[in-house]
Amino acid sequence: MSRQFRGDDHEPTWEEVKGLLADPEAPVEQRYRALFYARSRDDSEAIEALYKVLEPETKSVLLRHEACYCIGQMEHGLEGAWKLESVMDDVNEHPMVRHEAIEGLAACGSVDSLEKIRPYLTHENEAIRDTATLAVESLENLKQTKDTDAQRSEFNTVDPIGAKARQHATKTEEAAQRLMDPKAKLSDRYAAMYQLRAATLPGSVSPDPEALKALARVLREDHTSALMRHELAFVVAQVAFDADREMTLSSVQALIDSVKDTDEACMVRHESAVALGSVGGEEATKFLREYVQRPVNHDEDESVVIESCKVALDAINFWSDMTTIEEQPTEGSAITA
Template identity: 25%
Template sequence: MQLVDNPVNKFSNILQNPESDVIKKYISIFELKSLNTSQSVQALIDNFENLDNSDLLKHEVTYALGQMNTDFKYLIKPFLVKVLDTENEYPVVRHEAAEGLSNFCEEDSELLQLFQKYSESNINEKKYGLQFAGTREPAAPFEIEEIQSVKLLSELLNRKYWEKTNNLFRHEICFVLGQISKNANESIMQLKETSADQEENEIVRHEALSAYSSIADDKEFLKLFVNDPSRIVRESAVVAVGLIDYWNNK
């Protein structure tokens, strides 16, 4: 009975079950993150390969691990290094591993040497991820409070400026736009346009959808993407719709 009641086992079983949908698995990842124990860390690591090759879910696991207690560095560090070193892993998953590792790099010369090696990588999602080292949250190099100003927001949303940035930077801009409470209408318009732009990089579109769902309770718009050709985009849409229902029923 104790095993059944154990929350780590409960959420781990959901991740292991091939019949579990992407919404349940997504929620389970963040339930394990919130438990923040060595057992929940190990469960996330052990289930990384039980995610039906979903780049979205693998991305979320590496993100979650990077945000967990540094007391578990002995578990998290070798796993994220392995992900970062896996050449056939999806670039944004490796980027998230790099960003997660940066949270454990203080006074760690081994990690700093690793970052130096990959900072010269030709994979932008990984290369630029290392330039954000040392933060506990993924973010572009400006503060949420700064971007609340109409002037800075207008600069970020300027199409000419937008087109000059790389995929990762646009991904980070979308993340930040989803954190803004003021001037939300301008953010919403940009996030909707980015989500719908089939010529935009799928990682940027994924983040735009996720950010949009955090500031707009608009299931009908999100449903437009549940059959998108890009798996990470359609799974992001499915998860966003599912989370709206999940929180409304809590």
């Protein structure tokens, strides 16, 4: 019998979280949520628990990928660098998982991994190659500056490039043009992406509602870098979560189109599906409910996309339940069993 959380209003114990992470038969939505409980715990025991998801018994590419992501994002992530290196070097791992392991090494600041990452600069897989390019640039910069907080964003996530590259103000259209420029360095295009992200924030000097539209437009129109498009979907989710509903309409459709495009890279479709869970709304929910009914037909990439849609739906339901709980009256009401 597989383990499950008892309900959305139940804060799981650490033993329950560990049990889910170690249980390959548990529902993917439950294990996915457990990953992020471990990430928020952020200690040596949490790192050890995340290793369980990277054991051979876990066949889910999505969960293996997210385990690498969580390790890289944690303050104690350096303790897991050896595991990320092992995943990076494993030719039997899905490229999406190996990419995330490389990105995780850069995110946790594993300067000692630099020489092990360099050979991947010429890897045959484009996403792995591009990830290595950003990781080497990031770690070389960290080696010089020693600033371990430089890559942490306003959203408390560690970006693939440092703060110095993100901080230069520019007009929305200029940033969008640089983001679309296939001749520009990948790190410069990422910088433009994060500048557009910053331009959407209420605390920015001049919040620009066109910035989110520009991000969604580039997600639709770029054909040069799957890695960048996958990060675009992630960034769209970050800014759309708190954006005005009217502002999010174009981004929702761009994400839906990305998930539906079977010619698109698996990593982009996955990230777009998960992003729909952050954005929410009727359109996203309707699409996700329909998509999870599709047959997998032993297609590993399609399995990743469908699992991503499942966890996205779980996220929408979770936040909906949280909103309902917050809206319940707190005075003069009775709780019945």
